[in-house]
Amino acid sequence: MRSSIPLLIAVCTFNLCMLQGTCKAHFRRKLTKMWGFSWANCGKPDDPAVLKTLELSPDPIAIPGDLTASAMGTTSVELASPLALNVTLEKEVAGIWIKVPCVEEVGSCHYSDICELLDTLIPPGQDCPEPLHTYGIPCHCPFKAGDYTLPQTDFYLPDVDLPFWLTNGNYKAQGVLGSDGKELSCVKVSLSIHST
Numbered sequence: 057m058r059s060s061i062p063l064l065i066a067v068c069t070f071n072l073c074m075l076q077g078t079c080k081a082h083f084r085r086k087l088t089k090m091w092g093f094s095w096a097n098c099g100k101p102d103d104p105a106v107l108k109t110l111e112l113s114p115d116p117i118a119i120p121g122d123l124t125a126s127a128m129g130t131t132s133v134e135l136a137s138p139l140a141l142n143v144t145l146e147k148e149v150a151g152i153w154i155k156v157p158c159v160e161e162v163g164s165c166h167y168s169d170i171c172e173l174l175d176t177l178i179p180p181g182q183d184c185p186e187p188l189h190t191y192g193i194p195c196h197c198p199f200k201a202g203d204y205t206l207p208q209t210d211f212y213l214p215d216v217d218l219p220f221w222l223t224n225g226n227y228k229a230q231g232v233l234g235s236d237g238k239e240l241s242c243v244k245v246s247l248s249i250h251s252t
């Protein structure tokens with residue numbers, strides 16, 4: 057019997073707001089909250105690398121537009137090559153979460169060593185790209201044990217070569233970092249994109 061009470065409350069609330077004509081706003085607010093930005097560590101409690109804070113705004117993220125981000129993470133072990141990363145990216149399409157395939161290293165991809173990938177993207181010996189350089193955040197392996205902080209930083213997200221109906225919407229991403237078959241970290245993020 058107890059389990060029917062929340063349902064009863066939901067039905068009553070719905071009927072009440074129908075009467076008052078505030079339903080749409082009320083439920084839209086609820087849905088936005090459910091679909092908007094959120095993040096969590098998703099690994100085992102003893103995972104050595106965890107995210108401590110992550111903030112992104114605006115919500116939804118506008119493309120093209122400005123994005124403000126800040127983050128803090130910590131690792132109790134040195135992160136060294138080979139560092140495997142498995143990314144799962146999902147997009148909500150008509151109320152169903154669809155896995156986005158890996159295309160040209162973007163999407164739900166399995167990277168066998170992101171240390172190697174970083175060396176290809178950013179030639180070693182060169183300054184790390186901003187804002188990493190300013191805050192002294194390294195961009196090559198190994199990453200020493202310790203805390204890493206990205207203070208609040210503004211980015212400009214340029215227009216993408218995709219139609220708005222493809223980029224617009226709700227996304228979920230999960231990244232699992234591992235080395236020698238051991239899980240080091242797991243982080244998941246949900247966000248909404250509004251492209252124009």
Ligand SMILES: *[C@@H]1O[C@H](CO)[C@@H](O)[C@H](O)[C@H]1NC(C)=O
Nearest residue numbers: 140141142166232233234235
């Ligand atoms: C990534 O996925 C592959 C295939 O499912 C698995 O063998 C591997 O252990 C995973 N790596 C990590 C870091 O989770």
